[in-house]
Amino acid sequence: xxxxxxxxxxxxxxxxxxxxxxxxxxxxxxxxxxxxxxxxxxxxxxxxxxxxxxxxxxxxxxxxxxxxxxxxxxxxxxxxxxxxxxxxxxxxxxxxxxxxxxxxxxxxxxxxxxxxxxxxxxxxxxxxxxxxxxxxxxxxxxxxxxxxxxxxxxxxxxxxxxxxxxxxxxxxxxxxxxxxxxxxxxxxxxx
Amino acid sequence: xxxxxxxxxxxxxxxxxxxxxxxxxxxxxxxxxxxxxxxxxxxxxxxxxxxxxxxxxxxxxxxxxxxxxxxxxxxxxxxxxxxxxxxxxxxxxxxxxxxxxxxxxxxxxxxxxxxxxxxxxxxxxxxxxxxxxxxxxxxxxxxxxxxxxxxxxxxxxxxxxxxxxxxxxxxxxxxxxxxxxxxxxxxxxxx
DNA sequence: CTTCAAAGTGACACAAGTGTTACCTTCATT
DNA sequence: AATGAAGGTAACACTTGTGTCACTTTGAAG
Numbered sequence: 380x381x382x383x384x385x386x387x388x389x390x391x392x393x394x395x396x397x398x399x400x401x402x403x404x405x406x407x408x409x410x411x412x413x414x415x416x417x418x419x420x421x422x423x424x425x426x427x428x429x430x431x432x433x434x435x436x437x438x439x440x441x442x443x444x445x446x447x448x449x450x451x452x453x454x455x456x457x458x459x460x461x462x463x464x465x466x467x468x469x470x471x472x473x474x475x476x477x478x479x480x481x482x483x484x485x486x487x488x489x490x491x492x493x494x495x496x497x498x499x500x501x502x503x504x505x506x507x508x509x510x511x512x513x514x515x516x517x518x519x520x521x522x523x524x525x526x527x528x529x530x531x532x533x534x535x536x537x538x539x540x541x542x543x544x545x546x547x548x549x550x551x552x553x554x555x556x557x558x559x560x561x562x563x564x565x566x567x568x569x570x
Numbered sequence: 571x572x573x574x575x576x577x578x579x580x581x582x583x584x585x586x587x588x589x590x591x592x593x594x595x596x597x598x599x600x601x602x603x604x605x606x607x608x609x610x611x612x613x614x615x616x617x618x619x620x621x622x623x624x625x626x627x628x629x630x631x632x633x634x635x636x637x638x639x640x641x642x643x644x645x646x647x648x649x650x651x652x653x654x655x656x657x658x659x660x661x662x663x664x665x666x667x668x669x670x671x672x673x674x675x676x677x678x679x680x681x682x683x684x685x686x687x688x689x690x691x692x693x694x695x696x697x698x699x700x701x702x703x704x705x706x707x708x709x710x711x712x713x714x715x716x717x718x719x720x721x722x723x724x725x726x727x728x729x730x731x732x733x734x735x736x737x738x739x740x741x742x743x744x745x746x747x748x749x750x751x752x753x754x755x756x757x758x759x760x761x
Numbered sequence: 762c763t764t765c766a767a768a769g770t771g772a773c774a775c776a777a778g779t780g781t782t783a784c785c786t787t788c789a790t791t
Numbered sequence: 792a793a794t795g796a797a798g799g800t801a802a803c804a805c806t807t808g809t810g811t812c813a814c815t816t817t818g819a820a821g
Contacts, residue, residue, distance in 0.1 A: 381787070381789070381798070382797055382799080383798080385798080386798095401596070404597075405594055406597070408592070409778075410779095419799065420780095421781085421799070421800060421802095422800075424779095425798065429779080450774095515687065524759070525751075528748045528752065529738075529744070529748065529772080532736075532745065532749070536757065542733075544690055544726060545723075547720075548681060549720050549722060554723065555718075557718075557723050561756065562757060563757065564755065565752065565755035566719055566724055566727065566753060567715065567754040568714060571768080572767035572817070573818060573819090575769095601807080601808065609768095610770050610771070611808090611809090613768070613769050615811075616769075749780075
């Protein structure tokens with residue numbers, strides 16, 4: 380190395396994340412990012428040719444982290460424990476879903492690096508999905524999950540719920556407990 | 571009138587809607603919209619000073635329509651019928667939730683018209699919320715809805731579910747039926 | 762058939778984002 | 792202490808979006 384960097388890769392990624400969540404893919408610019416990092420715009424081009432490369436690189440990092448955590452689900456014995464583990468994980472990283480949506484918007488025909496990164500993201504996504512499939516399968520084998528509901532929908536439902544805006548500031552523990560209850564047993568009484 | 575317009579207000583709004591859903595608020599431009607309507611960009615400035623005015627105007631139109639439909643919920647007797655009505659309505663206008671999210675991003679300090687429009691949108695939003703509150707209240711009075719789950723969450727849950735992506739193309743009727751079941755009775759079996 | 766107001770156009774000046782490059786700064790290595 | 796590779800800057804040329812305005816086109820009303 381020759382000179383100390385003014386920002387670490389972690390700082391860059393976390394700044395990118397913030398800006399992406401606030402402004403969305405089309406509103407994300409190198410100028411915004413450079414300002415946030417107190418660096419000139421040109422400096423960013425030392426690392427990335429364009430915003431697509433940067434964003435996809437960051438997303439791979441984020442998804443890898445999520446996937447690594449997710450794989451620990453296998454340390455949990457039985458469906459109930461795994462369900463709890465998954466809910467906690469999802470609530471700990473609530474932005475992941477939103478970021479995946481943004482990832483879809485990135486055009487892949489920018490250059491080879493971006494194409495490669497997008498392929499990598501697709502693979503990560505698919506691997507995650509396969510992993511979760513076996514979680515669902517376990518639930519159905521243990522007769523804990525209703526067999527006639529499509530796996531797709533079960534997963535979608537679980538992931539979607541974390542995006543419900545808690546606007547009125549209901550305490551987090553109550554919020555999570557209620558969501559678990561609705562997912563598991565619904566919002567209707569059993570009359 | 572002096573000359574036939576090349577586009578109706580409906581065409582303008584529906585073009586705006588498409589573009590907003592594809593590109594998001596920051597990616598939405600007058601150039602895109604003008605192209606889509608086969609009109610010069612300048613023509614749009616005859617009607618709106620900037621995109622914020624246009625977007626908020628469109629959103630008021632969209633929300634008004636939704637709200638008008640929603641009010642028909644009172645023609646349904648009892649909670650069960652109202653629940654069904656609401657689910658059908660939400661599935662018929664699945665973009666409304668996404669559009670509301672976009673509306674939040676619009677800065678209100680552009681000019682008076684935009685401030686006014688945003689206030690109008692807030693009022694519509696609040697009115698809708700109040701209306702739905704009484705639906706929830708009814709459900710709890712009839713002891714159909716679990717009393718200990720916050721109204722906020724119940725509403726959030728119902729609205730959020732329509733955003734679950736049906737990526738694998740499960741037939742719509744099965745999809746809707748399963749979602750109603752999960753919302754009502756959960757995805758767990760009753761062992 | 763003239764009038765004129767609404768509808769639409771194209772060009773201008775400006776602002777903001779992009780990608781590149783010549784150049785300066787820093788600091789570990791020698 | 793000199794060197795050079797990596798980090799960083801600022802300016803340039805270019806593209807895209809914005810808001811405005813003088814101008815043309817259209818068509819109903821007089």
